[in-house]
Amino acid sequence: MSPRPAATTPGRFQPPDVRRRQILTAVAELLLENGYDPLTVSRVAERAGVAKGTVYLYFDSKHALISALQAEMWERMLADPARLMDDPSLTWAGRLDGLVAAWIHDEVRHKELHHVLFHELGGGFEPMSEARELLTAMLRGGAEAGEFAIDDVELTADFLLHAYLGPCHHAPNTEESETKVAAGVQALFRRVVGASLD
Amino acid sequence: MSPRPAATTPGRFQPPDVRRRQILTAVAELLLENGYDPLTVSRVAERAGVAKGTVYLYFDSKHALISALQAEMWERMLADPARLMDDPSLTWAGRLDGLVAAWIHDEVRHKELHHVLFHELGGGFEPMSEARELLTAMLRGGAEAGEFAIDDVELTADFLLHAYLGPCHHAPNTEESETKVAAGVQALFRRVVGASLD
Amino acid sequence: MSPRPAATTPGRFQPPDVRRRQILTAVAELLLENGYDPLTVSRVAERAGVAKGTVYLYFDSKHALISALQAEMWERMLADPARLMDDPSLTWAGRLDGLVAAWIHDEVRHKELHHVLFHELGGGFEPMSEARELLTAMLRGGAEAGEFAIDDVELTADFLLHAYLGPCHHAPNTEESETKVAAGVQALFRRVVGASLD
Amino acid sequence: MSPRPAATTPGRFQPPDVRRRQILTAVAELLLENGYDPLTVSRVAERAGVAKGTVYLYFDSKHALISALQAEMWERMLADPARLMDDPSLTWAGRLDGLVAAWIHDEVRHKELHHVLFHELGGGFEPMSEARELLTAMLRGGAEAGEFAIDDVELTADFLLHAYLGPCHHAPNTEESETKVAAGVQALFRRVVGASLD
DNA sequence: AATGAATGAGGCTTCATTCAT
DNA sequence: GATGAATGAAGCCTCATTCAT
Numbered sequence: 001m002s003p004r005p006a007a008t009t010p011g012r013f014q015p016p017d018v019r020r021r022q023i024l025t026a027v028a029e030l031l032l033e034n035g036y037d038p039l040t041v042s043r044v045a046e047r048a049g050v051a052k053g054t055v056y057l058y059f060d061s062k063h064a065l066i067s068a069l070q071a072e073m074w075e076r077m078l079a080d081p082a083r084l085m086d087d088p089s090l091t092w093a094g095r096l097d098g099l100v101a102a103w104i105h106d107e108v109r110h111k112e113l114h115h116v117l118f119h120e121l122g123g124g125f126e127p128m129s130e131a132r133e134l135l136t137a138m139l140r141g142g143a144e145a146g147e148f149a150i151d152d153v154e155l156t157a158d159f160l161l162h163a164y165l166g167p168c169h170h171a172p173n174t175e176e177s178e179t180k181v182a183a184g185v186q187a188l189f190r191r192v193v194g195a196s197l198d
Numbered sequence: 199m200s201p202r203p204a205a206t207t208p209g210r211f212q213p214p215d216v217r218r219r220q221i222l223t224a225v226a227e228l229l230l231e232n233g234y235d236p237l238t239v240s241r242v243a244e245r246a247g248v249a250k251g252t253v254y255l256y257f258d259s260k261h262a263l264i265s266a267l268q269a270e271m272w273e274r275m276l277a278d279p280a281r282l283m284d285d286p287s288l289t290w291a292g293r294l295d296g297l298v299a300a301w302i303h304d305e306v307r308h309k310e311l312h313h314v315l316f317h318e319l320g321g322g323f324e325p326m327s328e329a330r331e332l333l334t335a336m337l338r339g340g341a342e343a344g345e346f347a348i349d350d351v352e353l354t355a356d357f358l359l360h361a362y363l364g365p366c367h368h369a370p371n372t373e374e375s376e377t378k379v380a381a382g383v384q385a386l387f388r389r390v391v392g393a394s395l396d
Numbered sequence: 397m398s399p400r401p402a403a404t405t406p407g408r409f410q411p412p413d414v415r416r417r418q419i420l421t422a423v424a425e426l427l428l429e430n431g432y433d434p435l436t437v438s439r440v441a442e443r444a445g446v447a448k449g450t451v452y453l454y455f456d457s458k459h460a461l462i463s464a465l466q467a468e469m470w471e472r473m474l475a476d477p478a479r480l481m482d483d484p485s486l487t488w489a490g491r492l493d494g495l496v497a498a499w500i501h502d503e504v505r506h507k508e509l510h511h512v513l514f515h516e517l518g519g520g521f522e523p524m525s526e527a528r529e530l531l532t533a534m535l536r537g538g539a540e541a542g543e544f545a546i547d548d549v550e551l552t553a554d555f556l557l558h559a560y561l562g563p564c565h566h567a568p569n570t571e572e573s574e575t576k577v578a579a580g581v582q583a584l585f586r587r588v589v590g591a592s593l594d
Numbered sequence: 595m596s597p598r599p600a601a602t603t604p605g606r607f608q609p610p611d612v613r614r615r616q617i618l619t620a621v622a623e624l625l626l627e628n629g630y631d632p633l634t635v636s637r638v639a640e641r642a643g644v645a646k647g648t649v650y651l652y653f654d655s656k657h658a659l660i661s662a663l664q665a666e667m668w669e670r671m672l673a674d675p676a677r678l679m680d681d682p683s684l685t686w687a688g689r690l691d692g693l694v695a696a697w698i699h700d701e702v703r704h705k706e707l708h709h710v711l712f713h714e715l716g717g718g719f720e721p722m723s724e725a726r727e728l729l730t731a732m733l734r735g736g737a738e739a740g741e742f743a744i745d746d747v748e749l750t751a752d753f754l755l756h757a758y759l760g761p762c763h764h765a766p767n768t769e770e771s772e773t774k775v776a777a778g779v780q781a782l783f784r785r786v787v788g789a790s791l792d
Numbered sequence: 793a794a795t796g797a798a799t800g801a802g803g804c805t806t807c808a809t810t811c812a813t
Numbered sequence: 814g815a816t817g818a819a820t821g822a823a824g825c826c827t828c829a830t831t832c833a834t
Contacts, residue, residue: 019797040824051799053827062825119317155365155382163361167353184353191389214814238807249816251810260808415818437804447820449806458804551761551778559757563749580749587785610793634828645795647831656829 020058023048024072027065031116036066070117077106078130085137092142093195097186099138100164104185107168108178132157139193149194160189218256221246222270225263229314268315275304276328283335290340291393295384297336298362302383305366306376330355337391347392358387416454419444420468423461427512432462466513473502474526481533488538489591493582495534496560500581503564504574528553535589545590556585614652617642618666621659625710664711671700672724679731686736687789691780693732694758698779701762702772726751733787743788754783 014022026048030039041062045052059065084090084098107114118128136157142148150156164185171177189195212220224245228237239260243250257263282288282296305312316326334355340346348354362383369375387393410418422444426435437458441448455461480486480494503510514524532553538544546552560581567573585591608616620641624633635656639646653659678684678692701708712722730751736742744750758779765771783789 014797016797041826042824052825053800054798056826057797151385152382154368155379156386158364158368159361159383159386160364162364163357166356166358166360170352170356181353184350185357187349188354188357188390191392192386194389217814239809240807243817250808250818251816252814254809255814410818412818436802438802448804449821450819452805453818547781548778550764551775552782554760554764555757555779555782556760558760559753562752562754562756566748566752577749580746581753583745584750584753584786587788588782590785613793635830636828639796646797646829647795648793650830651793 016058019050019054023050023055023058024065024068027069028113031069032112036116041065066117069113073106073110073114073117074128074130077103078134082134085134085141092138092145092147093190093193095138096142096189096193096195099135100186100189101182103164104168104182105178107165108171108173108181111168111171128161132161135161142193142195147195156192160192163188163192214256217248217252221248221253221256222263222266225267226311229267230310234314264315267311271304271308271312271315272326272328275301276332280332283332283339290336290343290345291388291391293336294340294387294391294393297333298384298387299380301362302366302380303376305363306369306371306379309366326359330359333359340391340393345393354390358390361386361390412454415446415450419446419451419454420461420464423465424509427465428508432512437461462513465509469502469506469510469513470524470526473499474530478530481530481537488534488541488543489586489589491534492538492585492589492591495531496582496585497578499560500564500578501574503561504567504569504577507561507564507567524557528557531557538589538591543591552588556588559584559588610652613644613648617644617649617652618659618662621663622707625663626706630710660711663707667700667704667708667711668722668724671697672728676728679728679735686732686739686741687784687787689732690736690783690787690789693729694780694783695776697758698762698776699772701759702765702767702775705762705765722755726755729755736787736789741789750786754786757782757786 023044026044027039030043030047039062041055042052044065045055048055055065059068081099081102084095084102087095090098136153139148139150139153139157143150143153167181167185171181221242224242225237228241228245237260239253240250242263243253246253253263257266279297279300282293282300285293288296334351337346337348337351337355341348341351365379365383369379419440422440423435426439426443435458437451438448440461441451444451451461455464477495477498480491480498483491486494532549535544535546535549535553539546539549563577563581567577617638620638621633624637624641633656635649636646638659639649642649649659653662675693675696678689681689684692730747733742733744733747733751737744737747761775761779765775
């Protein structure tokens with residue numbers, strides 16, 4: 001009687017990675033729109049265009065949705081910058097500039113999502129120590145090479161690890177503002193590490 | 199003024215301000231112990247030693263409990279440091295040092311609660327602009343007085359407003375560590391603002 | 397606009413034991429009508445005339461509802477018959493008759509509920525060993541007094557503990573049929589324990 | 595008749611009866627291991643080594659799986675014992691002994707599965723009336739032949755139909771304990787039916 | 793014949809809030 | 814002012830069943 005949904009209902013039987021992405025995208029969108037509290041699996045499913053049960057085919061629990069997004073963010077923040085350490089053409093200050101540029105690039109684009117994922121939500125902070133290690137390694141390298149003048153590497157790393165976030169908060173998501181913020185923050189980083197002026 | 203009536207049944211018929219404090223203390227304790235998620239009005243009432251309904255006599259909603267705590271924290275962070283601006287015996291660098299010392303004092307002691315109140319929980323950030331204004335005023339004052347060399351006051355303020363939090367996170371809640379962190383952060387602040395060495 | 401429920405909504409603010417009973421009665425009714433599978437906390441609440449949440453004020457979980465009913469049934473089955481052991485005016489055969497009468501009385505009245513509670517549902521069988529102990533004590537007492545001739549007390553107890561249930565299943569819930577079944581089962585019990593004829 | 599085709603991929607493209615058996619065996623195993631509640635069609639399929647949809651090719655619903663197992667059990671319990679009625683070399687007491695031996699053999703071996711199938715799960719009891727008829731016929735035959743002294747055949751049949759289950763519950767699944775239980779129960783059955791001593 | 797991704801109804805439980813006492 | 818029993822909306826998750834391939 002009532003017509004069945006057409007055999008080619010858009011989106012049925014997507015490859016697994018496509019479904020996964022649909023769902024994670026839905027989660028990210030909803031987090032950005034409303035924050036964590038009103039996030040429900042029902043709404044995620046609706047936004048992703050799948051049934052509630054389908055979400056659970058791809059993720060073990062609501063929490064797993066968040067964890068997956070967090071993992072992706074850290075991946076983005078750590079993969080590229082880590083290569084800076086191996087580039088012999090760069091000075092230590094150049095590496096630090098590169099790190100700042102990369103992080104600010106990410107943060108300006110995803111600041112609201114970052115905020116929800118790493119502040120509004122607990123947990124998932126283990127990989128932050130990886131970011132801290134990367135920065136620490138850079139500071140120590142520059143100090144040992146005589147490029148930087150740092151009293152306390154650990155404290156300075158903690159300081160910088162938070163500092164760059166501030167200027168990103170008010171920056172609109174445009175290339176121009178990103179460039180401006182990056183330049184400003186790079187300069188401040190250099191001051192903090194006592195980089196010899198160039 | 200009027201002597202408080204001796205409490206016959208301990209805790210029953212407390213004056214309003216005492217009840218309010220009991221309840222907020224209970225909220226803070228529970229937030230510190232378990233974070234926001236398991237916080238329920240029932241548990242708050244139980245910890246405060248009052249009935250659930252009583253909580254609603256003093257606060258409009260669960261959210262109002264959080265807001266009240268947030269307000270108190272900002273009050274603590276802003277009241278004393280604001281006086282630094284009016285102390286004529288201080289240099290601008292001295293004022294900045296004082297601000298750092300006060301904020302770190304607060305943060306080291308209450309970092310877990312701060313984390314829950316301002317990160318795990320959204321909202322309540324409006325008063326942060328007050329802190330930002332205070333810091334901005336200090337930077338501008340120092341710059342105009344020739345003590346500081348700052349390119350972009352706004353950006354630098356945002357930078358510093360976040361930076362000092364990092365070193366607090368790993369600092370144990372002892373006077374010794376607080377002193378050490380404060381000294382380190384004050385030094386970094388001076389570098390950032392380009393304070394003339396003393 | 398819409399009229400509030402009258403202040404004297406029937407049943408609001410019942411004493412705790414009354415509420416408890418309302419809820420357990422609802423559970424028993426629903427179990428009898430439909431068995432365990434379609435039993436839902438929603439339906440229990442509806443039948444009891446309370447809100448779903450109220451059920452959880454009195455019972456920790458759905459399972460606790462069942463356990464409470466089971467406990468009541470065992471209480472009924474064990475409390476009175478235990479007194480038979482202490483009545484010096486009875487022969488051992490008389491005690492056995494009394495036990496059969498009591499259990500059949502219970503079973504005829506509650507056979508459907510018993511079935512659901514003790515068969516359709518697992519668990520809650522620990523108190524059955526109490527019933528077994530009572531029966532075993534009776535058999536051993538009669539045997540030692542020379543009234544019964546029993547080869548294997550344990551096996552005979554297990555045998556009888558199940559046997560009496562069979563005739564109850566087809567018996568309608570009337571006093572007449574109960575009397576008839578009881579008489580028949582008592583006679584069979586006496587045969588099984590080899591009671592000397594009277 | 596025709597030789598089965600060698601299975602190239604083990605388990606794929608099995609003849610229908612083999613598939614059916616694989617699935618029912620999986621159901622029985624899972625019921626024994628965990629009882630009914632955690633039984634899901636997914637787990638059945640997994641255990642049977644087929645896809646979920648395949649289960650539905652052989653059985654209409656989850657319930658049909660249970661019914662099929664129940665039918666098999668009744669088949670086992672009724673087929674062989676029915677032949678006892680036609681064996682002219684047996685006395686009625688001998689036939690009753692044979693019935694007890696057969697049922698206890700089955701029950702000791704499968705008591706857990708029986709419990710799940712006939713108690714934890716409702717329904718499927720219609721064939722029990724067949725068992726009841728067989729037993730009733732035996733009692734009536736013995737009574738008419740003057741071997742048994744029974745007051746109420748129906749009631750006695752119901753009594754015995756449940757009685758033999760009790761002693762099986764604690765019996766370990768060994769030949770020795772089965773023999774012992776069978777002997778004990780046979781003796782009690784004879785008492786109940788008032789069999790003339792041999 | 794076989795697969796397994798997808799569905800969606802429905803279950804249990806929690807908890808902010810109300811209100812009669 | 815204080816209480817706490819009662820409410821009921823809403824959330825997370827499971828699983829029998831379907832159907833395009």
